[in-house]
Amino acid sequence: MALAALGLIVFGACLLMLPFATHPGVNISFLDALFTATSAVCVTGLIVMDTPQDFTLFGQGVILGLIQIGGLGYALMATMILLILGRRLGLRDRMMLSESMNTMDLQGLVRFVKLVAIITLGLEGIGALLLTLRFAVDVSWGTAAYYGIFHAISAFNNAGFALFSDSFKSFQTDWTINGIITILVIFGSIGFFVFEDLLGYLRGQRFRLQTHTKLVLVTTALLIVGGTVGITILEWNNPSTFQSASIGTKLTISYFHSVSRTAGFTSMDIIDMRDATLYFLLLLMAIGGSPGSMAGGLKTTTAAIVFLTMLSMLRRDKDVEIFHRRIPQDLITRALCFTILAFVMITGMTLLLDSTESQPFLFLMFEVTSAMGIVGMSLGNGETLSLSALFTDFGKGMIMLSMLLGRFGPLMIGLFAIKTIVSKPYRYAKARVIIG
Numbered sequence: 001m002a003l004a005a006l007g008l009i010v011f012g013a014c015l016l017m018l019p020f021a022t023h024p025g026v027n028i029s030f031l032d033a034l035f036t037a038t039s040a041v042c043v044t045g046l047i048v049m050d051t052p053q054d055f056t057l058f059g060q061g062v063i064l065g066l067i068q069i070g071g072l073g074y075a076l077m078a079t080m081i082l083l084i085l086g087r088r089l090g091l092r093d094r095m096m097l098s099e100s101m102n103t104m105d106l107q108g109l110v111r112f113v114k115l116v117a118i119i120t121l122g123l124e125g126i127g128a129l130l131l132t133l134r135f136a137v138d139v140s141w142g143t144a145a146y147y148g149i150f151h152a153i154s155a156f157n158n159a160g161f162a163l164f165s166d167s168f169k170s171f172q173t174d175w176t177i178n179g180i181i182t183i184l185v186i187f188g189s190i191g192f193f194v195f196e197d198l199l200g201y202l203r204g205q206r207f208r209l210q211t212h213t214k215l216v217l218v219t220t221a222l223l224i225v226g227g228t229v230g231i232t233i234l235e236w237n238n239p240s241t242f243q244s245a246s247i248g249t250k251l252t253i254s255y256f257h258s259v260s261r262t263a264g265f266t267s268m269d270i271i272d273m274r275d276a277t278l279y280f281l282l283l284l285m286a287i288g289g290s291p292g293s294m295a296g297g298l299k300t301t302t303a304a305i306v307f308l309t310m311l312s313m314l315r316r317d318k319d320v321e322i323f324h325r326r327i328p329q330d331l332i333t334r335a336l337c338f339t340i341l342a343f344v345m346i347t348g349m350t351l352l353l354d355s356t357e358s359q360p361f362l363f364l365m366f367e368v369t370s371a372m373g374i375v376g377m378s379l380g381n382g383e384t385l386s387l388s389a390l391f392t393d394f395g396k397g398m399i400m401l402s403m404l405l406g407r408f409g410p411l412m413i414g415l416f417a418i419k420t421i422v423s424k425p426y427r428y429a430k431a432r433v434i435i436g
Contacts, residue, residue: 002408005041005070012037012066021059028054031393038400040066042407043294045160045264045376046367046399048389052163063161064150070407071157071188071294072120115199116192120156127152127184134176155184158294160264160376165384167266168256173249178267182259186224189262189289190216211325212301216290219300227258227284231277240272257377261285262295264376271379275362278379282366285373286342296374296406298342305335345409346372349402357395363387371402 015021016033032048039046040063051060132141132148139147147163154161164170171177197213200206231254235242242250256267261284270278288297305320309332312320320327349372350365357364363379367387370377378386388399 002404005404005408008066008069009034009037009041012040012062015062016055016059018058021056021062022049022054023056026054031396035388035396035400036063037066038403039376040159040161041070042374042403043067043071043157043159043296044371044374044403044406045154046371046378046386046388046403047161048385048396050165050384051161052165053384060150060163064153067157067159067161068153071153071159072116112192112196115196119192119195123184123187124152124156127156127180130180131177134174134180151181152184155181155263155265156188156294158185158188158263158289158296158374160260162265169267169269172267173252175252178252178256181265182256185259185263185265186220189293189295190220191290191292193292194290211323212291214323215301215304219304220290223261223284223287223300224255224258227261227280228254230254230280231257234274234277234280238272238274238277241268257281258284260377261287262289262297262373262375264370264378266377269380270377278362278366281377282369285369285375285377286346288373288375296372298338298373302335302338305332306339309336342372345402345405349398353391353395353398357391359387359390367399368402371399372406374403374406 013030013033013036016036017028017030022028026049028049035046035048038044049055051063055063128145128148130148131151132145135144135147138144150161150163153159162168168177168181193210194213194216197206197210201209228251232242232250235254236250237243242253245253253268256265257270260266261281270281273281286298287303288299289295290300304322305327308320308322308327320332346365346369349368350361353359353364353368354361366377366379369375371388376386378388381387381389388396391399
């Protein structure tokens with residue numbers, strides 16, 4: 001899958017290098033084309049070229065296609081093609097698809113793939129229609145339809161690409177666009193198992209929702225509400241952002257960025273935010289979306305299990321419990337390992353870039369977290385591009401590597417983790433070590 005993604009990225013970069021992919025007078029290097037293609041396939045949204053101003057309709061179409069394929073995943077796209085052609089899936093295909101989609105098991109996998117396709121196309125279609133109707137107020141119907149389709153796909157895939165150079169700053173107080181975009185982002189970030197479980201519950205096929213579904217919905221809601229409240233409080237008296245805004249505007253902007261922690265859209269210049277707010281946003285981006293979704297990051301369930309583990313330890317409980325269910329020890333271990341690995345990779349990459357790029361440390365960490373969390377939110381280069389546009393070629397290469405690690409790293413670690421544990425014919429005596 002990783003090799004297929006790399007092939008797709010190179011192919012997309014070659015298409016973006018074509019003369020008719022960019023407007024006359026726009027010079028694009030292969031590195032910038034590669035960066036753009038990587039950002040699209042990894043549904044990140046970090047840009048070193050201005051999407052609406054530098055790329056033609058063809059170039060934007062290439063980016064949109066890469067977003068759709070990258071969002072759904074190579075394995076899922078290949079499976080859908082095989083099903084359309086009437087081919088049967090072997091055990092190897094099912095195992096790869098199961099791990100790539102983070103499904104619980106191999107049962108009903110084909111039915112699940114069909115459900116994913118229906119949900120994706122259905123929600124993107126509804127979102128495109130609603131956005132078209134809204135954009136038609138300001139532009140022609142043809143342009144409105146194009147805007148609607150592009151932003152619906154970008155929002156549901158949590159990609160963060162926009163056809164406006166200032167992202168959604170021009171629609172900062174437009175509740176219609178804010179509402180449609182954020183709902184699409186939320187739907188794209190909660191995971192398809194949640195949809196499957198909710199549909200089964202509503203149809204009466206299940207007596208109760210699975211623990212996974214409950215944990216995702218509760219954690220997502222807490223992150224959105226907590227993020228909205230946190231940003232509002234931290235920026236309340238900031239003269240560069242919220243001080244002169246009404247309470248409704250403050251809450252709207254805070255809510256938009258709290259939801260966009262997985263997508264990367266912005267409705268204000270976040271570089272004007274206080275350092276405390278930026279670090280708070282950084283933490284939200286690091287957590288990201290839910291398993292089996294378009295979003296990246298540490299994942300909501302991982303963060304929830306780590307928090308529940310700490311809470312259980314403080315309460316001196318033997319087991320980690322939630323919704324009258326016990327979390328298995330292997331999941332706790334994996335959650336802790338993922339958290340530590342994420343911290344090490346973000347810190348290590350930031351330290352590496354700090355030695356090559358002349359940017360503030362917090363700005364670099366924000367950019368790295370956005371890349372590894374495949375978010376796309378950036379403090380910018382002072383104009384309309386991401387901060388990565390100011391990086392050296394080495395720095396851009398490290399950000400591309402970060403995006404690839406954020407997109408395919410969890411899959412590779414997951415494949416390694418499901419291997420059978422080697423059993424030894426002996427066990428050493430317990431060691432008593434003092435900690436804390």
